[in-house]
Amino acid sequence: MPANGGTLVLLTVAALVLLLTLILVVKLHAFLALVIASMELGMPAEKAHLMVPDLFWPEFANILWKAVRRGRISPRTAEESIATPEKKGIATAPTAKTLRDAFAIATAFDRTVSDAVYVALALVFDAPLLTADERLANALAARFPVLWLGAYCGAG
Numbered sequence: 001m002p003a004n005g006g007t008l009v010l011l012t013v014a015a016l017v018l019l020l021t022l023i024l025v026v027k028l029h030a031f032l033a034l035v036i037a038s039m040e041l042g043m044p045a046e047k048a049h050l051m052v053p054d055l056f057w058p059e060f061a062n063i064l065w066k067a068v069r070r071g072r073i074s075p076r077t078a079e080e081s082i083a084t085p086e087k088k089g090i091a092t093a094p095t096a097k098t099l100r101d102a103f104a105i106a107t108a109f110d111r112t113v114s115d116a117v118y119v120a121l122a123l124v125f126d127a128p129l130l131t132a133d134e135r136l137a138n139a140l141a142a143r144f145p146v147l148w149l150g151a152y153c154g155a156g
Helices: 011-024 030-041 054-071 077-086 096-109 111-126 132-140
Strands: 008-013 048-053 091-093 129-131 147-149
Touching: 030 077, 048 054, 048 111, 096 111, 096 132, 111 129, 132 147
Parallel strands: 008 048, 008 129, 048 091, 129 147
Antiparallel strands: none
16 A cells, blocks of 8 residues: 555546646646546545556557557557556556456456456455446456446546
8 A cells, every 4th residue: 555645546448548648749738637537436636546457567568569660659659559558657556466366256257367367456446446447347347356447537
């Protein structure tokens, strides 16, 4: 847990991509993007500490690679986006010790192990999982601390 008494929030790749889109494309200040993410969590944005599992970074880079390949963003923008989370101090949690729990969640709820790793980490850290994946949130929110970002950004 954060040393300063804040609240830890785990993010899926899609949630961070949405937040980074707000920051980089819409030019919304990072703090305001975090305000959007923390509104319904009942905490001030400055108390929210973001965390992702270690598998997040290759997934995130792959999304950027696809965007470059399809001509949606420039290679330079992708490289800047890869550097941005590191500069923002997003914590990274190792996933190896959560694989058994993740596998159990995946098989019990017919989700991918990759998705279930995020949920398992949320349980380990007693933190909400903020996701832009509405299907994941709908499938797991009744049982796990999974929140759909769209509910807080006026989507759906």
